[in-house]
Amino acid sequence: MRRLRILFFLLGSRNKASSRVRGFWIADELTRLGSKCMIVCGNDRLSFLRCLIRLLWCNTIYIQKRCSRWDYYLLRLADLLRKRTIYDIDDAYSRVKSQNTLRNIKRIMKNASAVTVGSNNLLEFAKQYQENTYYIPTSIKLENYQLPERKHESAPVCLGWIGNGAHYCRDLIEILKEPLKEIAAQHKIRLKLVGVCKQKVLYQEFANIPGLETIFIDSIDWADPAEVRKAMLDFDIGLYPVHANDFNLYKCGFKALEYMALGIPVVASPVGANSYVVNQDVDGYHANGKKEWVDSLSSLITNQSARKNMGQAGRLKVERQYNISESAKKMARIMAALKHRKFYD
Numbered sequence: 001m002r003r004l005r006i007l008f009f010l011l012g013s014r015n016k017a018s019s020r021v022r023g024f025w026i027a028d029e030l031t032r033l034g035s036k037c038m039i040v041c042g043n044d045r046l047s048f049l050r051c052l053i054r055l056l057w058c059n060t061i062y063i064q065k066r067c068s069r070w071d072y073y074l075l076r077l078a079d080l081l082r083k084r085t086i087y088d089i090d091d092a093y094s095r096v097k098s099q100n101t102l103r104n105i106k107r108i109m110k111n112a113s114a115v116t117v118g119s120n121n122l123l124e125f126a127k128q129y130q131e132n133t134y135y136i137p138t139s140i141k142l143e144n145y146q147l148p149e150r151k152h153e154s155a156p157v158c159l160g161w162i163g164n165g166a167h168y169c170r171d172l173i174e175i176l177k178e179p180l181k182e183i184a185a186q187h188k189i190r191l192k193l194v195g196v197c198k199q200k201v202l203y204q205e206f207a208n209i210p211g212l213e214t215i216f217i218d219s220i221d222w223a224d225p226a227e228v229r230k231a232m233l234d235f236d237i238g239l240y241p242v243h244a245n246d247f248n249l250y251k252c253g254f255k256a257l258e259y260m261a262l263g264i265p266v267v268a269s270p271v272g273a274n275s276y277v278v279n280q281d282v283d284g285y286h287a288n289g290k291k292e293w294v295d296s297l298s299s300l301i302t303n304q305s306a307r308k309n310m311g312q313a314g315r316l317k318v319e320r321q322y323n324i325s326e327s328a329k330k331m332a333r334i335m336a337a338l339k340h341r342k343f344y345d
Helices: 017-032 045-055 069-080 099-111 120-127 165-184 200-206 225-232 254-261 289-301 304-321 324-337
Strands: 005-010 036-041 060-064 084-089 114-117 133-135 157-162 189-194 212-217 237-240 266-268 284-286
Touching (some): 036 045, 060 069, 084 099, 114 120, 157 254, 189 200, 237 254, 266 289
Parallel strands (some): 005 060, 157 189, 266 284
16 A cells, blocks of 8 residues: 555534544544544635645645635646545535535536545435545544443433534424423433534423423533543433435434444434434334334333343444444545546536
8 A cells, every 4th residue: 555645624623523523533543554644624714825835745635525616726736736636525515505616516526536425325426426436434433432331220211412403403393392292201211412502492492391301511522532422421312313304315324323332222313324324123213203203212211121232233333334443444545546537627
């Protein structure tokens, strides 16, 4: 394998989930494998200038989730300098409002040496523009997710969710509220929402459900793996409710993988990557509609053994299939095999 000198040009810092997982973590692992890595992150002019200066040093540039015309021009310059170029995406382009931005994305994909994606639906999307498209699952850095000790059965079962409450208000309320009303009337449970982002509507909808104790955490230090793990330590069941819209269909299922890495069984809407990540009746349940959410959650709430077995199965799956170490090895093989290709405008 050729010696890799990789310049990572990331959209955000470690506080941004996609940049942390698909940028910093991959760079950390590639460094362990013997590659030399530099990271530039940010969306301002200074960050772009730093990237230009470091471009001469690298033989491979990894552009993560960036889509401005300046990123396209950077790709053209890298091509002129005969650098290998990787464009990485892990999000839906339904959220792109500008046609110019969407045009930039397609041009970048078309002209990169290769494109890497985080979900099967993104794989199909990107292949329309780039034949050298590879699936690299959004993966877990296992050292950050050491298995916790589980509490005794007498404690209330904790249903947990972690994420960006500002993005998922509607999904949480419209999918979970009614099932939780019914379940709380029958079982002693807690609900813990991590990442509420001061969304008043979430407080209003979940604070006063009879029989349900709800814990709200607005934010944590997302860049600190110990803080992320600590926030989920008391989860007994991981919740992943999402609507089947154009945005969620392309997501990578990372929330489910975080639960599984900590040995937590998952109940998820079978949307996009969730259909692949969560194996029905093995490491969790798929739930569509109120009845399936009530039945799935009730089954796990009342059966500690099932929670334990599903949690263990989920952890094993992450170790074997969604381990950042294996994803980085695959990325290294892809980068080393790339050849310079003709640039198309």
